[in-house]
Amino acid sequence: MNQGFIFLLNAEPTPRLFDLDLQTFLQMAPALVNFIGLAVILTFILYKPVRAFLHERAERIARELDDAEAVKQAALALKEQYEQLLKGIELERTAILDDARKQAAERRNRDMAETKKEIEDLKSRAGVEIAAELDRVKDMVEQAIVEISSEMAGKLLSVTIDPSIHNRLFDEAMAELEATVFK
Amino acid sequence: MFDVPIHGVVSIGPVDLWITNTIVVTWVIMAVLITFAIIVRIKLKKFTDKPTGFQNVVEMAIEAFDGLMKSNGHKNISWLGGWFFTLFTFLLFANIMGIFPGMRPPTADWPLPFALALTSFFLIQFSGIRYGGWKYFKGTYLSPHWAFFPINVLGEFSRPISLSFRLFGNILGGLILITLLYTLVPAVVSYVVPVALHLVFDLAFGVLQAFIFTILSLTFVSLAAADN
Amino acid sequence: MQDPLAFVLAMAHIAAAVALLNGILTTIGQGNVAAKAIESVARQPEARGPITTNMFIGLAMAETSGIYGFVIAILILFVRPLINPFLQYLTAMI
Numbered sequence A: 001m002n003q004g005f006i007f008l009l010n011a012e013p014t015p016r017l018f019d020l021d022l023q024t025f026l027q028m029a030p031a032l033v034n035f036i037g038l039a040v041i042l043t044f045i046l047y048k049p050v051r052a053f054l055h056e057r058a059e060r061i062a063r064e065l066d067d068a069e070a071v072k073q074a075a076l077a078l079k080e081q082y083e084q085l086l087k088g089i090e091l092e093r094t095a096i097l098d099d100a101r102k103q104a105a106e107r108r109n110r111d112m113a114e115t116k117k118e119i120e121d122l123k124s125r126a127g128v129e130i131a132a133e134l135d136r137v138k139d140m141v142e143q144a145i146v147e148i149s150s151e152m153a154g155k156l157l158s159v160t161i162d163p164s165i166h167n168r169l170f171d172e173a174m175a176e177l178e179a180t181v182f183k
Numbered sequence B: 001m002f003d004v005p006i007h008g009v010v011s012i013g014p015v016d017l018w019i020t021n022t023i024v025v026t027w028v029i030m031a032v033l034i035t036f037a038i039i040v041r042i043k044l045k046k047f048t049d050k051p052t053g054f055q056n057v058v059e060m061a062i063e064a065f066d067g068l069m070k071s072n073g074h075k076n077i078s079w080l081g082g083w084f085f086t087l088f089t090f091l092l093f094a095n096i097m098g099i100f101p102g103m104r105p106p107t108a109d110w111p112l113p114f115a116l117a118l119t120s121f122f123l124i125q126f127s128g129i130r131y132g133g134w135k136y137f138k139g140t141y142l143s144p145h146w147a148f149f150p151i152n153v154l155g156e157f158s159r160p161i162s163l164s165f166r167l168f169g170n171i172l173g174g175l176i177l178i179t180l181l182y183t184l185v186p187a188v189v190s191y192v193v194p195v196a197l198h199l200v201f202d203l204a205f206g207v208l209q210a211f212i213f214t215i216l217s218l219t220f221v222s223l224a225a226a227d228n
Numbered sequence C: 001m002q003d004p005l006a007f008v009l010a011m012a013h014i015a016a017a018v019a020l021l022n023g024i025l026t027t028i029g030q031g032n033v034a035a036k037a038i039e040s041v042a043r044q045p046e047a048r049g050p051i052t053t054n055m056f057i058g059l060a061m062a063e064t065s066g067i068y069g070f071v072i073a074i075l076i077l078f079v080r081p082l083i084n085p086f087l088q089y090l091t092a093m094i
Helices: A022-160 A163-181 B021-046 B054-072 B075-099 B111-132 B134-141 B146-184 B194-226 C004-020 C022-043 C045-079 C083-093
Strands: B006-012 B015-020
Touching: A022 A163, A022 B015, A022 B021, A022 B054, A022 B075, A022 B111, B006 B021, B015 B021, B021 B054, B021 B075, B021 B111, B054 B075, B054 B194, B054 C045, B075 B111, B075 B146, B075 B194, B111 B134, B111 B146, B111 B194, B134 B146, B146 B194, B146 C045, B194 C045, C004 C022, C004 C045, C004 C083, C022 C045
Parallel strands: none
Antiparallel strands: B006 B015
16 A cells, blocks of 8 residues: 555555455445446436437438438429420421421422423424434435436436437426425 | 555445555546546537537447447347446546556456446346346246256356456456566566557457447347347 | 475466466367358358457357456466465464
8 A cells, every 4th residue: 555545444455456355345336336427427418418419410411311302303303394395396496407308309309300391492402403404414415416416417418319309308307306306 | 566556445434445546547537538528518519510520539439339239239228328338438448548657457456347247237137127027037047947046046147257257357467468578578678569568458458358348238238128 | 395385386376377278278269259250251241240249249258268267377376365374274283
């Protein structure tokens, strides 16, 4: 025993490590009192208030989470609505585009048809002109043939036939030719 | 060498009550814990939703202990949460007291662990009788036949004894090892080498034994409370 | 047997050593507990928390007998409960 307070000491205590006498069980009394007091104090000062605080906060946070969930649902509904709207706009756009495309195709077809007809006209006109030219060439060729043949016939006849017959024949042939060709 | 120092004696009539180091260190731990609790109580009004620093520590401790109570304790004994919380906190501080110079862990003195184990024993009986009634008493003490009553009583009483001696032996073993090492190594080295042993025997074993004592008491009481 | 006190002290130390021998079996038991716990964790890694808690409880339970032996050894070595009766016996003899 080093220092301390002694009241009405019965016997000098000797420090020991472990013993199973009355003093050991007496020692348990202050330990019990101390610990039970500490338990009561800590329970009512520390454990319960902090736990209540945590519980209250957890509840509040759960409630706030619920609120946030509701707000989120509302926002989602709004988003859905806008998406529907957007989809309508999209449909409209597609319709307008289709219409325009159809119109353009129609117009193109019409233009094509007109152009084709014009080309046909041009073609047919050109065919007429070509035919006229052909006729003209044919006439020229015929004339040339007539001239050449009359010349050849003249030469031939001048040799064999006397001029009187020749002239008559010539005239007849000429008349015939004129009748056939230049009528 | 490992005796419990006696700081004074209070005589009540014919009996002397020794004010041992155990009781003094218990008072120190109580003072620390109650101061801490009062600080928390004052600061609780300023606690915010976003915990920082001090508040975080308090919340983590209480929440961890709440989880322990929920996972190991029967719902009948949730009202004993504060008791087991105090038990764990007190034992935690008591077991690691050896790291402070001049402090002897109070749990290395048998009366304290045995007193705590006795409270656990009475809580076991109390919750058993309260929630199980006569059935619990019959199932525990008169289990196969009423003639086995003394053996069952011995079996029940072995619980606080084994609980207390487990705690006492572990902490005393750590204390003895560390004290022997301090006396063995030279004075210069004694500031370096035993630090590792302090870490193992005071901190690790102390925390572990506090946890085991608490969780075993909790399990026993919870088993008794669930017995119906 | 010149000095009975020395004999008693020597026997007390031997008794403490014998009391500590149960640490062998205690350690084997605790090793079994830890091995089974590790097996369980390997089989069900998601149940790690409860298994660890129960492992510590089981370790503490298995440790009990070892702690009893240790406490008895400590008592024999440091509390010496048999020395006082022995000294009384010696003084009675004289």
